[in-house]
Amino acid sequence: MGRKEDIFMSKQFLGIYASYIKQYIAFKRGLGFKYKTEEMIYSIFDRFTIERGETIVGVTKELADGWNTRKPNESNSYRYHRAVCLNQLSSFLCKTGIHSYIPQLPPCKSTFTPHIISQDEITAIFKACDEVKTQKKVMNSIIIILPALFRLLYGTGLRISEALSLRNKDVHLDENYLVVRDCKNGKEHMIPMSDSLSNVCKEYLKYRDLLPFSLSENDYFFVSLAGNVCKRDAVHSWFQKILWKANISRSDHGPRLHDLRHTFSVHSLAMMAESGIDLYCSLPILSTYLGHQSLESTNSYVRLTSEIYPDLLKDVDMICLNVFPNIESYETN
Incomplete structure (x- = not known):
């Protein structure tokens, strides 16, 4: 699926299931789940019920079938994830005394195959990162982090969310290791780094420390020119620009930042x-x-x-x- 759901991510639920969705998300997060992707899916479901004109709380077979219908270009795994979210909400409603239909989950044979970037393409990406320039003065630009960030992602296998969540206290360049706290599975772990990658990060710090602001050990390691936290959308956007500069063609199958x-x-x-x-x-x-x-x-x-x-x-x-x-x-x- 083309994952354009971000346009719906107001995180304000306005439909008839709004209060129940909020309660269920709070319940899951109370158990330690981050539930960010699921919150996004529920925001789309909320909009779906509004567009259908639903007025009575209680998931019907008709509503479930409509929601679980595969969307154009949607992957099997994402469709399955949407269906699981509805099943969980229906189960939650049933436990609160509201009768809701719990449909059978669709098959989940993944159609997704990762794009493995070649060594030559990796070299071209790093070269483009080192040479990229902004067309205008934008003080909140994240251009300063790109050479170190993309090398860190390739050199450690970190997810972009994990990399951008690193604090200064988590990055130990003299000892060559990172402490990753904001993991997908919620568990903290340590990751070793190569000498060359540590040196790249030290080079980034040399320039970052020249900027007119001070950062504590609890501040983010990767920051914009204005000292602000870097947004994932901005990094994804820059990755596409880097691919273009590196003359690497992109299709629906990648390469993507992940x-x-x-x-x-x-x-x-x-x-x-x-x-x-x-x-x-x-x-x-x-x-x-x-x-x-x-x-x-x-x-x-x-x-x-x-x-x-x-x-x-x-x-x-x-x-x-x-x-x-x-x-x-x-x-x-």
Whole structure:
């Protein structure tokens, strides 16, 4: 799906389910879930009920079928996620005494395949980052962070949300490690860095510290020229400009900013295989590094690596490529 839902993200629920949606989101967050994507989906569902003219609380089969109908160009996984959100809301309503229909979930065979960026393209992206300039003076520009940020994303496999959430106290450049607190699974973990990546971040700090403001250890590591927190939308926008400057064509299949994480994973597995590290050893290492809760989430990268670098894994027993069930579980956000 083309993920243009941000235009609906007022986070103000106005339909007849508004109070119930707010209660349910508060309940889930009270259990420790971030529930950001789900909040976005519920805001779209709220708008959907308003457009349908729903006036009576209680999910009907007709409403559920309308909501679960696949949208044009929508991936199976995103459609499934929307359906799960409705099922959970319906269950919540039932528990509060409001009869609601709980539909069967649609099949969820992922149609998404990550775009793995080549080494030459990575080099071109970094070169474009180093040479990019703004056309006008914009004090809130994030151009200062681009060379270090994109290298950090590729060099560590961090999600963009995790990278932008780093505080100064989380970045230990002399010891070459990061403390990642704002993880997708809610668990804090440490990530080692290479000397070269630490040096790039130190170079960024040298210029950042010349800006006319002071930052404490609790302030964000990546900030705009005005000292403000960097927005994800701005980073995504700059990534598209960088791709254009690097002469890298983009299609519906990427490359996307999150593909830097997928590329890190595949390149890391390939490098470990080339170094002679057994797959049974490298897979748990990569899984821990990425912050995955299970090896199943990481196993998909083994198959992808074998397709891109068949010679590297030709001597590996083919049973290793199916260490876990063949479930396509690439992260899409």
